[in-house]
Amino acid sequence: GAVVSQHPSWVICKSGTSVKIECRSLDFQATTMFWYRQFPKQSLMLMATSNEGSKATYEQGVEKDKFLINHASLTLSTLTVTSAHPEDSSFYICSAPTAGGRAETQYFGPGTRLLVL
């Protein structure tokens, strides 16, 4: 089946630093990828839709200057948390749909746990 990887799986950083998270589709091409954030005991919240070759689409309330998204190729999207603060500590998950972008074909990465001290 389709595989989506994320790197790193764990990151601890100091407040004020920037952190880059990579999301790769390993055996298929993804013109669209989705970035989610999950706080403890909360649901997955869609942050933004990453589009290959064009600007990302951000959900309401998500600061595009703080969460920079770059969809550099058909297999790679990156999320950079700029000037991270403790409240940005969360579990970040990306997903990529395969056939026709349908919801049921959306494969999730293993997630990246970010802790900002």
Place this chain on the structure above:
Amino acid sequence: EDKVVQSPLSLVVHEGDTVTLNCSYEVTNFRSLLWYKQEKKAPTFLFMLTSSGIEKKSGRLSSILDKKELSSILNITATQTGDSAIYLCAVNYGGSQGNLIFGKGTKLSVKP
């Protein structure tokens, strides 16, 4: 405001029990409802439901959608310890086929 509500939030059962997890939704432009199983990391896809009243089955798991009641249930029969996980319900909505809104999940713990 679009929302997906799951109940119960947490459930503890013994092996062999049957459980029913609930999901209700209020969204505009409903496309489909999806169930996922999340064990520590990424959610894995279980079912997608688009039509009311048609049961989807996979082994001991089954699910059905009721569009009139705006809800769905996920049944697990003869539970095993390996079923312990968070079960997430998500609704695909709106203009984009990838838009998903998730419920908070039901944490299922199956005791030996």
